[in-house]
Amino acid sequence: MKNLSRLLFAMLFVLVYSNANAQDKNNPWQITIATNAVDAYPSGDGAPFSETIFSKYVDVDNYNILPSLSSVSVSKYIGDGFSFGIAGSLNKIENWGEDANGDALSVDDLSYYAADGTIKYNIGEVLDWKTFEPYLGVGGGYTWIDEVGAGTLNGTLGFNLWFNENIGLTVQSAYKHAFEDYLNTHFQHTVGISIKFGGADADGDGIYDKDDACPDVPGLEAFNGCPDTDGDGIEDSKDSCPNEAGLAELNGCPDTDGDGIADKDDACPTVAGLKALSGCPDADGDGVRDGDDKCPNTPGAAANNGCPWPDTDGDGVLDKDDKCPQVVGTVANNGCPEVTEEVQKTLNEYAKTILFDTGRSTIKTQSEGVLKDIISILNEYSTATFTVEGHTDSVGRESTNQKLSESRANSVKDYLVANGISTSRLSAVGHGEAKPIDSNKTRKGRANNRRVEINLIK
Incomplete structure (x- = not known):
């Protein structure tokens, strides 16, 4: 008995340690560590559904309880509220049924071993209950009393009470009908701690696919599993420059010269400039960017490459408007002399x-x-x-x-x-x-x- 307890504890340790970093609210795997109680009453008249079947259901005097790690089960969610699990349990039998006077029959420290498989239906999931999950189950298994064993048909009723997303309390009662007369039909009750784990993580970013908005690309938990390649705090899908660290106000694009214009849209990305001139400077404020302005420090005209228009003849009419640019004229006559x-x-x-x-x-x-x-x-x-x-x-x-x-x-x-x-x-x-x-x-x-x-x- 002691060796088997150690074996069960070792199995539990391996399972929990290997999956401790993989637990998640959506994880399909569940492991339960429990203490179990075996109740061989009623043996009754041998009928599986006799009148006495639940008459002493809560009479703990008939229970055989092993107050230690005595049951381990592992189950996997299949879908639509169904899961399938297997369980192994052991116990020490001191009471096995009752005599004709209704007193418990004592036996000489028999060993109890059981291996069972169960299909469970999670009523709590159907009702969208997150914390309290009642379930029903049906299955079968094999039970040994010392070295004598027989197959059983099992009906299960239980519930999970989750303390958080991964850890909860499981309480379960199974009715185990034996197919052989030498094994009494009996109840097996378990109370234990359950742990959920084992979700799929296709991209290996530590965020399971069910919660991963980008399941095929490694990402960050802050962005629901989506990447931020340049590390600027803006996820790639919303980042106009996903490969260059930038500013939130510029949709993740850099602004080297700090003029408020993203480098990708800035014709002069290393020199602060004006938005109207695609990020290029205009020192003289004449609307012609310095790179195209032949007179960058003197306000001029765009049509004259940023330079002021000349007045060659000095008559007050600029050459561009002077129809007689080489002859002194009058403003009224477009720069040409008037016939007096x-x-x-x-x-x-x-x-x-x-x-x-x-x-x-x-x-x-x-x-x-x-x-x-x-x-x-x-x-x-x-x-x-x-x-x-x-x-x-x-x-x-x-x-x-x-x-x-x-x-x-x-x-x-x-x-x-x-x-x-x-x-x-x-x-x-x-x-x-x-x-x-x-x-x-x-x-x-x-x-x-x-x-x-x-x-x-x-």
Whole structure:
């Protein structure tokens, strides 16, 4: 008996030690260390369900109790509330049934050995009871009294009372019906401590698969078994930079220059900069990042590579807006000089001296000098537009005079265009004898009326 107790204790020690680090609330394995009591009453009339079967169920005078480690069972959860287990137990029998007077029958220190297998149904799981788990069981086994043994059919009723996720109290009562007459039908009661252990851990991270959100990848308990590869306290699934330690506010990405822009989005990751410039600096604040700014310390324009626009002619109009950047002009005239009344007067004094062949639109060669002077003035005011106007005296038919004035105006215009003045800046019109500036009754007056004018279009 003593040797068998030692053997059972050794089996228990090995099982508990090898699984002590693997216990978990979801673990399917359960081991129970118990003390058992064997009650051979009632033997009755041999009927398995006689009237006397529970009449002395709690009469401890008939119990054979071995107050030490005397039963060990191991069971595994199968699923849907069912588990299967095997148990080994021993006892010392001093009372075996009753005599005709109802007194316990004493025997001479018989040895009791039993090996049983049981399928249990956990009622507590079905009812979702976490702490108190009643169960029912059915199974069979073999029981020896000294060296005589017989098979048994067992019915089991019991409960587990869990103190925490792994350790609890188990109380069980089994009715064991013997198939042979030489072995009495009897009860075996057990009370013991149970330990749950042995869950699956596919990735070996110490977190069992049932609780592991990442069962195939080693991880951390803080993240339900999911990894944090870079160790920055942000699990990989939520980490935009899982291989580089970073900041929580940047979803786990680093910010080397501390400008609040993650390195992966920072065009200048080693120099603090602005979000609007993708993390690059702008020393002069002109909106052009320093790397692209040819004048990084002077505010300028993006279109001018970060440099200020020049004003070459110094007229207060920047070259980018100055239609005459090399000539001093006015702001009102987009940087170009304006044609004054004095210039207009001078222009027309020259124009009036242009001579034509009599009755024709051909310009006389002696007028080339004055035409050059006119061209010089027009070039000075390169953005101004003008109308060349032809006039005649009243001699002759009005229709003829009209055509002649138009023809002479166009001749002057053509000359100017042929000598470099853009055609877009000139137009020509003839007024005939309609706009005299002097009397047509005198030779001098008629000479004054025969003229060409070049007037500014405003």
